[in-house]
Amino acid sequence: MITFDGVTKRYADGTVAVDDLSLEVPDGAITVFVGPSGCGKTTSLRMINRMIDPTGGRILLDGKDVTAVDPATLRRGIGYVIQQAGLFPHRRIVDNIATVPFLLGWDKKKARARAMELLERVGLDPKMARRYPYQLSGGQQQRVGVARALAADPPVLLMDEPFSAVDPIVRTSLQEELLRLQSELHKTIVFVTHDIDEAVKLGDTVAVLRVGGKLAQVAAPADLLSDPADDFVREFLGRDRGIRRLGFVPAKNLALDPAPEGVTPEGHGTFNPARDSLRAALDAALLSPDGLAVAVDDDGRVLGVVGEAALVGAARG
Amino acid sequence: MNWLIEFFGSAEYWTGDDAIPLRLLQHLEYSFLAFAIAALVAIPLGLLIGHTGRGAVIVVVSANAARALPTLGLLVLVVLLIGVGTLWPVLIPLIALAIPPILVNTYEGIRGADPDLRDAAYGMGLRGSQVLFRALLPVALPLILLGLRLSAITVVATATVAAYVGLGGLGRYIIDGLATKNYAEVFGGAVLVVLLALAVQTLFTLLSRVIVSPGVRQVR
Amino acid sequence: MDEPLVRWDWIARNWDNGGPTSVKVLLENHIVMAFVPVIAGLLIAIPLGLACARYRWLYQPTVGIMNVVYSLPSLALFSILLSVTGLTQTTVIIPLTLFSLAVLIPAVVDGMQSVPDHVRQSAVAMGFQPMRRLTRVELPIAVPVVLAGLRVAAVSSISLVSVGALIGQGGLGYLFIDGWQRQFYTPIVVGIVLVVALALVADLVIIVAQRLLTPWSRRRA
Structure with missing residues (x-):
């Protein structure tokens, strides 16, 4: 020291x-x-x-x-x-x-x-x-x-x-x-x-x-x-x-909703809850036309989705 | 051309006191003696002043003085004052004129080294003398060699002029030839001096190829 | 030593004794033989230096040749030229011009290199034609470096002229020969003092010229 x-x-x-x-x-x-x-x-x-x-x-x-x-x-x-x-x-x-x-x-x-x-x-x-x-x-x-x-x-x-x-x-x-x-x-x-x-x-x-x-x-x-x-x-x-x-807040604690029918990683912003930050998740939501950030795992499988409102709520802590 | 044949073809210049090899050896001997003494004085002094930054005024004054002082005047004055006869009265001005080029370039080489290099060297835990000898000196080497080369050239030239106050060496042909209006001798002597100067120049160019690190040579 | 270093009455009698060896005449000759080479050198070095700065492949060989020239002892060059130009001032002036060139060509090249690239680029961008850019932008910026070289050339030239006394054309250098032959200090001391004084004056004139020519650069040379 x-x-x-x-x-x-x-x-x-x-x-x-x-x-x-x-x-x-x-x-x-x-x-x-x-x-x-x-x-x-x-x-x-x-x-x-x-x-x-x-x-x-x-x-x-x-x-x-x-x-x-x-x-x-x-x-x-x-x-x-x-x-x-x-x-x-x-x-x-x-x-x-x-x-x-x-x-x-x-x-x-x-x-x-x-x-x-x-x-x-x-x-x-x-x-x-x-x-x-x-x-x-x-x-x-x-x-x-x-x-x-x-x-x-x-x-x-x-x-x-x-x-x-x-x-x-x-x-x-x-x-x-x-x-x-x-x-x-x-x-x-x-x-x-x-x-x-x-x-x-x-x-x-x-x-x-x-x-x-x-x-x-x-x-x-x-x-x-x-x-x-x-x-x-x-x-x-x-x-x-x-x-x-938000770059310092991990995304792993976000509550994920089940992905609605037809929502795929294609055409959506994605993030990996295991490694990415809240900032990456919010960015993913902003990139998606329907405002849903798609959570995927290391192999690209869809784990669920998070909406903009939930992300802003999480950001407020 | 005729003069060259007359000079180099004459037996007079191959035997006795006026033999070319003898005069050449004398010239080399005086030049080397003055050069070596000058280097022994100027390199340590330049390193010291460059490394400590103290005494830079000596460097500036010596550089200007060496450039402004007329060689011939200095030679005749010193020899008249000290007395003719021995070698030393002539060697003193020779040494004095040989010091400044080495001193200035050694100083500039050390002083001008990249400050980051100095900082890094101290930062890694090199001590003062290690910083000087392991980091600064190798980087300053091209400039130090330039100083040595300029000094050697000065000595060869001044030793030629010093024939006027009685020094042996190749200058004798020029001075004696002028006195006796033997222009073949003057011309032949001058050609020999030029060849010697070129040889010195070449020697230092080769020397710097051998002893300067390729990493430094490229930078400059 | 019973002989004093300086006998003032000798100076008074010989400053202007009407003959070719009055100190005044020697001084005038000295000035001519010292300055003609520097001015000629500058006039030749500017175009050659510009060419070297423009065509980089010229630089190395030119500097190489100048290095060799600079290494040649003045007395040897005077002696060799004797066979061509005889016992005239030209015999001294030609080698000294070569020495000046050896100092001034690198100075001109360094001067041109001291022009920052962004300055050159913006001059081009503002629409300066090459010739105008050279005279209005590049040369003025190069002046301090060139003048630094000029100081070295001038001071060296002044001191080297005296060696010419050995071939009968040395300006003040004659005083050294005279003093030596008569074992008489006064002319030698007077000669050294005048040569050094001349060098100092020339140096000062160039420094002042630089101040006037480049008022924007207040850096001490």
Whole structure:
């Protein structure tokens, strides 16, 4: 667990980047720091691995003040991913991934084997191993950046706007890849972004910061959408909060009516109650001319239907 | 053409004090000595200033001074002040002029390295010197080699001029030939100097092929 | 050393003694031999640089040749040219023009590359004809980079002229020969100071010119 205990960062010129931040980052989950530029989210992240030291308060990593640990030693135990990947241009991909294992004095063979394993794990062709960074696309470089951060199997991963510089389609696939990896690895991840949609999509917990480095709200994404703490958070979340919140409500508790004669998945919007959200069910109803969302199972068999009125009722909770 | 035949065909330039191989060796010896000393001073200094960001003013001043100071003036002044006779009075201006190209390019190479690379290197837990030698230096290598090449060329050229204040080497043919109006000797000497400069240029081009990582070569 | 570094009375007597070796005459010669190559170099480098920027395949070979030219020692080039142009100012001016080209052609190409693509595209979109786009949009934006190259070329040219003294055409470089032969510091010091001062003035003039030509770029070069 990472604990921010009244952390402040004030620069010599008087600007306050982070102001009395207190927060707990739970183990094995993704905590997202989100906010507009100048809100101190990156500074907060960089204080965890001592790229920046706080001017007040303490950051505890598993109960131990990080400033008591030698920076280099501390950092070797924390994965770090940045926006432009920051790969070493002069080294092949496999050696880039193995950077920290090499630093930790692993045997060369073992380090490279580990790098190859991670290369596949982040969804890259093993043939990429022999290439140099310039031969990879931005999205591929970013995957290598993630693999490199995971190389020495650190329990904590810091990710500073890692997907901001790639195009939307690649970003979506990288986000899904991260969620998939996390479901296997259960790392303690601190993720910084300025994109509230990304925050809500990836975070188990979302911390919204406002300009001047003050914490505005910490909550699970669904709670954030349903109960913003104040006008700033409400505005930052943007429009369509009501609809977006439904994305976090599972559809499995909906009461299904038996399908009327002649209602088939063809010509109707469908959803799968076992996996989809209320938002998908409502969308299915809106796509159907008769306003009925058709529930189907994994094999496409019709389980029943739900009407618009029932869906809106369920959405109101 | 006639001058070339006259020069290279004359036995006078193949034996004794004025033998071409001897003059060439002298030229190489002085040049290498000045170049090596300059590199030993300038590379560490450039790395240090580039990495710490302190003392950048030295780099700027030395670059401008090296460009503006007239070589010949510097040579005659230093040699007159220190005294003729030994090699050092001539070597000092040679070294002084050889330092700035290496210093400037080493500094620029380290300073100009991608800030994300620096950030990532520190973030992974490399220590200061590891960041310098494992991340920044390999990326700066093309520029450092450019600096070394420019410096070597400067030294070869300056050593030629330094024949005027008594240094041996290929410049002797040009200076002595001019003094005695033996234009075949001037011309032959000049051709030798040009060939040497081209050889140095080629050597550094080959060197950078060998020691710069292909991953870095492509980026620039 | 009993001889002082500078004897002021020597300067007073020799600044303008009527002869061909008065400091004033040497200075004038020096200026001619230093600036003709830079201006000629600029006039040649602009079309060549534009061609290289336009036809990319020209760039590598041109820069390769310029790199080789730049590596040739000035004294060797002067000596080789002696057989063609004799003991004249031309013998100094031609190699220095080549050196200027070696600096200025890459500067022009870099300058053209410093024009942001979106600026070029919007100029095309607004209907600028190629020639007009070049003179009104691209060249003005390229000016700071080209002038940075011009500063290097001018300062180098001023200092290199003095080597020409060894073949009898070195402007202020004559003072170094004179001082050396008579074991007399004053002319040497005067020569060095004047050459460096000339370089500083030229550098300053180009900086001011850049301020005037590109008032929108307040970046320090």
